[in-house]
Amino acid sequence: KPLALPGAHVVVTGGSSGIGKCIAIECYKQGAFITLVARNEDKLLQAKKEIEKHSINDKQVVLCISVDVSQDYSQVENVIKQAQEKLGPVDMLVNCAGMSLSGKFEDLEVSTFERLMSVNYLGSVYPSRAVITTMKERRVGRIVFISSQAGQLGLFGFTAYSSSKFAIRGLAEALQMEVKPYNVYVTVAYPPDTDTPGFAEENKTKPLETRLISETVSVCKPEQVAKQIVKDAIQGNFNSSIGSDGYMLSSLTCGMAPVTSITEGLQQVVTMGLFRTIALFYLGSFDSIVRRCMMQRAKSEIADKTA
Ligand SMILES: NC(=O)C1=CN([C@@H]2O[C@H](COP(=O)(O)OP(=O)(O)OC[C@H]3O[C@@H](n4cnc5c(N)ncnc54)[C@H](OP(=O)(O)O)[C@@H]3O)[C@@H](O)[C@H]2O)C=CC1
Numbered sequence: 001k002p003l004a005l006p007g008a009h010v011v012v013t014g015g016s017s018g019i020g021k022c023i024a025i026e027c028y029k030q031g032a033f034i035t036l037v038a039r040n041e042d043k044l045l046q047a048k049k050e051i052e053k054h055s056i057n058d059k060q061v062v063l064c065i066s067v068d069v070s071q072d073y074s075q076v077e078n079v080i081k082q083a084q085e086k087l088g089p090v091d092m093l094v095n096c097a098g099m100s101l102s103g104k105f106e107d108l109e110v111s112t113f114e115r116l117m118s119v120n121y122l123g124s125v126y127p128s129r130a131v132i133t134t135m136k137e138r139r140v141g142r143i144v145f146i147s148s149q150a151g152q153l154g155l156f157g158f159t160a161y162s163s164s165k166f167a168i169r170g171l172a173e174a175l176q177m178e179v180k181p182y183n184v185y186v187t188v189a190y191p192p193d194t195d196t197p198g199f200a201e202e203n204k205t206k207p208l209e210t211r212l213i214s215e216t217v218s219v220c221k222p223e224q225v226a227k228q229i230v231k232d233a234i235q236g237n238f239n240s241s242i243g244s245d246g247y248m249l250s251s252l253t254c255g256m257a258p259v260t261s262i263t264e265g266l267q268q269v270v271t272m273g274l275f276r277t278i279a280l281f282y283l284g285s286f287d288s289i290v291r292r293c294m295m296q297r298a299k300s301e302i303a304d305k306t307a
């Protein structure tokens, strides 16, 4: 049975910017009460003002909480408690706080691996851990994780980022099996490149290879991504993806993920061979991008030396 958003309490981590902010707006437009969680208080207040423009009744509230979701579990637990005291038990948690850093494996600091794992992975574990008991007791709840297309395949430059987004998938599959009997549903979203402040930041240091490979899929608008994620979360779909490449990737990488309908399962079975064939061509083209960039670099190095 779909979750009713009017009057529901939705917590969005990373709700002050980009995809998270658009998810908050989408839920608010459908009558939800919102708690935004992020670190920077100015950005939180700015987002709150923007979200409040979309109110549909005069009872709706947007609450802001400043905390780092990746640092200290007891802190996260405390702020979730505060939010529940003000707006009632959490009906839907959206774990959208996250970041991306790219670079060749040998160029990335080991601290980058630790940082991305703590923000993207542990930063999703802590808030989820803080709401799950109440959700199970109430037999109501949705937990949404934001992975990435780069959480469905490993890409040049994403040794640190992809692994942190793959980790989310494992967490979500295990958790879904535990909580389904309690009527709590887990959704994992796999967005493509999306036009957000975070994406602009990421592009400043992206290797050429990563950029060229990513350009296989076109950049999405955060509003469109948010709409799809909210729709899938309400429905209780385990998988949330966007576009025809998103659909193919999710089908191809379904593995042992739960299915939400018989149709979904049948589609996976029927399309598997075809999508694997298409994927082999993509992989070939990615390899040739990497090889071309390598030769280009070697050439310019020789040119530099002779100059
Ligand atoms: N944009 C894209 O191309 C894609 C993004 N994604 C994923 O979607 C999510 C959102 O991305 P996007 O909208 O681009 O990101 P933005 O950088 O635009 O927004 C990130 C949000 O997360 C918050 N945040 C970051 N770190 C922390 C932290 N440690 N504790 C609490 N809050 C934090 C930020 O606020 P503050 O800094 O104030 O804490 C901000 O509200 C990320 O998980 C990203 O990996 C997935 C696929 C594609």
Ligand SMILES: CCCCCCCCCCCCCCCC(=O)[C@@H](N)CO
Binding pocket: 099, 100, 147, 148, 149, 150, 155, 191, 192, 193, 194, 198, 199, 202, 213, 214, 216, 217, 245, 248, 249, 252, 275, 276, 278, 279, 282
């Ligand atoms: C049947 C097979 C179809 C194959 C399609 C292959 C598509 C590969 C492109 C991957 C793009 C990765 C986007 C990462 C976005 C992201 O998470 C960052 N922007 C984070 O900010």
